[in-house]
Amino acid sequence: MSAAAPACSPILGVLGGMGPLATADFMRKLVQSTPATKDQDHMPVFVHSVPQIPDRSESFLAGSDAPWPFLLSGLRVLETAGVGAIAIPCNTAHLWHARLAAATDLEVLHIGSAASEAVASHPAGLTRVGLMATSATIEGRIYHEALRAAGIDVIVPSARDQSEHVMAGIAAVKAGGLDTATSLLQSAATRLIDDGAQGLILGCTELPLVLGGASPDECNESRAVPFFDTTQLLVKACLAWWSRSKAAQPRSESFSQ
Amino acid sequence: MSAAAPACSPILGVLGGMGPLATADFMRKLVQSTPATKDQDHMPVFVHSVPQIPDRSESFLAGSDAPWPFLLSGLRVLETAGVGAIAIPCNTAHLWHARLAAATDLEVLHIGSAASEAVASHPAGLTRVGLMATSATIEGRIYHEALRAAGIDVIVPSARDQSEHVMAGIAAVKAGGLDTATSLLQSAATRLIDDGAQGLILGCTELPLVLGGASPDECNESRAVPFFDTTQLLVKACLAWWSRSKAAQPRSESFSQ
Numbered sequence: 001m002s003a004a005a006p007a008c009s010p011i012l013g014v015l016g017g018m019g020p021l022a023t024a025d026f027m028r029k030l031v032q033s034t035p036a037t038k039d040q041d042h043m044p045v046f047v048h049s050v051p052q053i054p055d056r057s058e059s060f061l062a063g064s065d066a067p068w069p070f071l072l073s074g075l076r077v078l079e080t081a082g083v084g085a086i087a088i089p090c091n092t093a094h095l096w097h098a099r100l101a102a103a104t105d106l107e108v109l110h111i112g113s114a115a116s117e118a119v120a121s122h123p124a125g126l127t128r129v130g131l132m133a134t135s136a137t138i139e140g141r142i143y144h145e146a147l148r149a150a151g152i153d154v155i156v157p158s159a160r161d162q163s164e165h166v167m168a169g170i171a172a173v174k175a176g177g178l179d180t181a182t183s184l185l186q187s188a189a190t191r192l193i194d195d196g197a198q199g200l201i202l203g204c205t206e207l208p209l210v211l212g213g214a215s216p217d218e219c220n221e222s223r224a225v226p227f228f229d230t231t232q233l234l235v236k237a238c239l240a241w242w243s244r245s246k247a248a249q250p251r252s253e254s255f256s257q
Numbered sequence: 258m259s260a261a262a263p264a265c266s267p268i269l270g271v272l273g274g275m276g277p278l279a280t281a282d283f284m285r286k287l288v289q290s291t292p293a294t295k296d297q298d299h300m301p302v303f304v305h306s307v308p309q310i311p312d313r314s315e316s317f318l319a320g321s322d323a324p325w326p327f328l329l330s331g332l333r334v335l336e337t338a339g340v341g342a343i344a345i346p347c348n349t350a351h352l353w354h355a356r357l358a359a360a361t362d363l364e365v366l367h368i369g370s371a372a373s374e375a376v377a378s379h380p381a382g383l384t385r386v387g388l389m390a391t392s393a394t395i396e397g398r399i400y401h402e403a404l405r406a407a408g409i410d411v412i413v414p415s416a417r418d419q420s421e422h423v424m425a426g427i428a429a430v431k432a433g434g435l436d437t438a439t440s441l442l443q444s445a446a447t448r449l450i451d452d453g454a455q456g457l458i459l460g461c462t463e464l465p466l467v468l469g470g471a472s473p474d475e476c477n478e479s480r481a482v483p484f485f486d487t488t489q490l491l492v493k494a495c496l497a498w499w500s501r502s503k504a505a506q507p508r509s510e511s512f513s514q
Contacts, residue, residue: 009309019296020288027281027306037432039276039308046334047304049284051296052266077303081334175294 009044010245012238013083013106015074017049018056018090019174022205022231026089029216029235043242046081048074056092057167060136071096075104084245085109087238089205089231091133095140107241112142114237115201115230118218120150122199122226128153129228130197132166132189132211133204143203155197161188173206182210189227199226208232266301267502269495270340270363272331274306275313275347276431279462279488283346286473286492300499303338305331313349314424317393328353332361341502342366344495346462346488348390352397364498371494372458372487373403375475379456379483385410386485387454389423389446389468390461400460412454418445430463439467446484456483465489 012030016023027047036042053070071093078086085107088094094112101108119129131143131154144154157166169184189200189211200223202208208229213220218236220227269287273280284304293299310327328350335343342364345351351369358365376386388400388411401411414423426441446457446468457480459465465486470477475493477484 011307017296017299017301020299020302021285024281024284024288027284027304028278031277031281032433038428039274039310039312039431042274042277042308044274044307044309045277045304047284047302047306048338049304050268050301051299052301053296055296077338081305081338171295174296176289 010084010242010249011044011046011082012242013078013081013086014045014047014049015071015078015086015088015093015100016047016090017051018053018088018093019206020049020051021173021176021209022089023047023049025209026087026205026231026235029232030238032216033232033235033239043238046078046083048077050074056090056095057134057136060092060095060140067093068096068099071100072103075100079104079106085238085241087111087234089234091137091142091203091205091230092140094142095136109234109237109241111205111230111234111237112203113146114233115203115228116143116146116150118233118236119147119199119201119228120152122219124198124226126152126198126226128155128196129199129201130154130189130192130195131156131201131203132185132192132207133201134170135162135167137203138162143201155192155195157188157192161191169210170204170206173209178210181206185211193224197225199228201228201230203230205231205234267341267499267506268301268303268339269499270335270338270343271302271304271306272328272335272343272345272350272357273304273347274308275310275345275350276463277306277308278430278433278466279346280304280306282466283344283462283488283492286489287495289473290489290492290496300495303335303340305334307331313347313352314391314393317349317352317397324350325353325356328357329360332357336361336363342495342498344368344491346491348394348399348460348462348487349397351399352393366491366494366498368462368487368491368494369399369460370403371490372460372485373400373407375490375493376404376456376458376485377407377409379476381455381483383409383455383483385412385453386456386458387411387446387449387452388413388458388460389442389449389464390458391427392419392424394460395419400458412449412452414445414449418448426467427461427463430466435467438463442468450481454482456485458485458487460487462488462491
């Protein structure tokens, strides 16, 4: 028997572990967002969750490429396992997205594109949104260009809020301190709204764990302004990929049970 | 570069997707149960979540071996990905545990052994526990022998409760109907307690999703009787494996960052 899994539909590859709780959150949201009446209706997924990869934000800001061999290795493991596309539930890792996409024939979905589209098409016609993300995601302008092209200004926390609230809050999630994280992150969110943000992008997959809604929701409208859950928006892009891929799959490739 | 992941610790292989929400629950509990102050402290995991595998309970009860090639294929994918042990967050799939263990050199952790040990060592000295599980797990006596050897009687729901409440409740979880599932399963649990169960084994990984506590807890003592969460008890066994494996790992195999 070959190492490839018998599966009757294309398999999603998840390059995860960045951080591991965000990957588990992505998995839950993927399952809960899939129309299904039984196990077999759900998307087959292989998840490479290896959190030993060096911190993406610290590395990028220090001009270090240390995460790259880990990302490439994870990509190769997923390719070998037979996946049909790659999703990366970590915004900061998308600073290496173009290189990953160039290193494989597989489609590598882009969390920032998925989220930017949702922001640009929000029915309220947003013109100014706040970006909560790692310092590297901000510095690397993962969201800025796409949103400015759509006529949307991006505002970010003050340097002090970014360091003492956003980055400290993200670190608290990674350390399991969800209550500490909630209070740190909520205050940074409030100040962005006070500064005129008409919506907030939760542009780090740790953030929806404390600022997102309880149930999967691309855009939590119960807040003072809409909060865009980038984990959930990546899930939406994965479901769209799965739907396209199943439709394009030759009948002869399907696995007979 | 080889397909093996660069990791500084042994990788856990998860043979999952049975069902997919239970696998996501296992991942969350694994992360939240790991002592960690940063991403890199967490266990590396490779998850094979392919829910297209035929239903384990239906197959076993019909005398069909249909799940076997899917289980074996999943095992091979995990072996190829370089994992050091296998965990299966599905009680019913353990009807094939002995064959899986015989088919690989890897350690295949056993959810039933982990849970039976916890029940047998509970400080209350339980002598009679209720088993909530799929009909195949009951029929296949995954829990009966180990618990009887420990002097503990196992009681199960009436045939009608098993069909109309337990199996219907498990199916409701798999279809995303958590509220329906809660009411079906709670009533079956209550009747087992009325019948003298001094503790309840949530012997199907769908059950802790509706009957377990909100936070990871091997044994929820806030109920009328302790509820044993087999997902969480498998997590505990995985953490023990990881600890043993890291201690046994030759220094030369560690990955230098």
